[in-house]
Every structure is written in structure tokens, then in C-alpha cells.
Amino acid sequence: MNKVVHFEIPTDDIKRAQAFYRDVFGWQINEIPEMNYTIVVTGPIDDKRMPKESGFINGGLMERKDEFQYPVVTISVEDIEEAGKKITEHGGKIIRPKMEIGDMGWAAYFRDSEGNMIGLFQNRSP
Numbered sequence: 001m002n003k004v005v006h007f008e009i010p011t012d013d014i015k016r017a018q019a020f021y022r023d024v025f026g027w028q029i030n031e032i033p034e035m036n037y038t039i040v041v042t043g044p045i046d047d048k049r050m051p052k053e054s055g056f057i058n059g060g061l062m063e064r065k066d067e068f069q070y071p072v073v074t075i076s077v078e079d080i081e082e083a084g085k086k087i088t089e090h091g092g093k094i095i096r097p098k099m100e101i102g103d104m105g106w107a108a109y110f111r112d113s114e115g116n117m118i119g120l121f122q123n124r125s126p
Helices: 015-026 080-089
Strands: 006-010 028-032 036-039 059-063 072-076 092-100 105-111 119-122
Touching: 006 015, 006 119, 015 028, 015 036, 015 059, 015 072, 059 072, 080 092, 092 119
Parallel strands: 006 059, 072 119
Antiparallel strands: 006 072, 028 036, 036 059, 092 105, 105 119
């Protein structure tokens, strides 16, 4: 089984959203201005920025635009291209093809058979 490993929440006012999630849930907020993205850490992490305890999933805040109108969950897969083939074979559609995400790996976005946008993540190291 593939697991959910990340979430993204679109925002209309990034500073307001950062304060909200920090103050309400105690999440650590790490703004990355050059990417226009905010990393959200929901619990303890290791030296590879991965959750140390089960149940924690880290995520991000980003500007609401284009197809990013609603929260997105991201699923970890071994191979994005292979997952993409299965997605299209089963009635889904690739929205944003594989793209590199820094030194962490690759991501892509698709619409499932019900029209929901979901993310894919392929870790750089197995």
C-alpha cells in the first residue's frame, strides 16, 4: 500500500494562514520565499526532515491559484511515471507532470476518477 505523506493547504493571505496554523495547532512554520511556499511541521522530525513518530504528516501552505483551490493530500509512490500510467488507465488525469522538488525527490499532481486533485511524491532515496 502507498501511504499519505504530505498535505498542502491553499491560502488567500499567507501570513494570516501561517499565524492561524501556528497559533491554533502549534505547528512549526518555515517560510521559503524563493519558492512562494511555506513548509509546515506538525510534529518531531529527524535529520532528513521526516516525522519521527507515526501519525504525523508534514505539509505546506501556498497561494490559492489555478487548480490549487482546495487542500491536497499527497501519496508516496515508488515510481511517478508508473503511477501515472495506472492513474490514466483507471480514469484519472495527470494535471502537473513529474517535477523535481529540491534534493528530496519528485512530485506530480493528478485528478482522480471523481475530479479530486491529489499529489504524488517519489522519494529521491529508496
